[in-house]
Amino acid sequence: MSNMTTLSQKREVDSIIRDTIDKVLVLRFGRVSDPICLHLDQILSKAEREVSKFATVALVDVDSQDIQVYVKYFDINLIPSTVFFFNAHHMKMDSGTADHTKWIGVFHKKQDFIDVVETIFRGAMNGKLIVTCPLPAERIPKYQLLYKDV
Template identity: 75%
Template sequence: MSFLLNTLTTKREVDTAIRDTLDKVLVLRFGRASEPVCLQLDDILAKSSREISKFAVIALVDIDAEEVQVYAKYFDIVLIPSTVFFFNAHHMKMDSGTADHTKWVGSFQCKQDFIDVVEAIFRGAMKGKLIVSCPLPPEQIPRFQLLFKGL
């Protein structure tokens, strides 16, 4: 299903998507098409794209592309897939009860969960907010234990 979505492989393509997506949420999925969890997420994104097309645009970012490493470092993407949201070139954050508000890590349980999250981000952005509360119940939010070596 990921072939239905635009894939960005250069910094310029990502910059342009962020800059030129106006009055809609830009959903950037960082990952690789060969990973099972990315494929699961891409399937959800592709199936949702038409339903959210009035208020959101989805693009996939190839995490292995050399030129997008600047974004991978900036958003501290160590776990994939990681999904980052923008609105009118502003990075949108979401408080989902995890330590990291900058991105969604992992897949969504279902298409409706993804739509609910994007809708919450859009509504918050329209009110001028840069951080919104996650509309999903805690049991539907993926949890990851980050291990820090040498601490």
């Protein structure tokens, strides 16, 4: 399996967000027991070496009690959900869906993930906090947004 860091403590997430400088931080929120998460993790781990010059990838265990503050903050109710940061700023991406705060689902292939991370990196280096998804619409997962009863 991959050697990607798995975070299950809030302080671990706090410090990786704080300490990842001049690189995109990719946080995959999910669970190891979920087959879709595992499929995404395989793609991330295959791409990890190629993006390592400009990105850091870590997995966040959504079932950890200590992480729930982040799960709520990013409104993670579908897994896997992938959140991006640059120099402690939450990076958003317009992929034509209602939610610009995270990528929900799996990337079709390794190159799609690399293209997204490169786009976020280039945008961040130019001072942007939101970028346009570089992938064609048919390679962006479609999700009906689920609203929980308030």
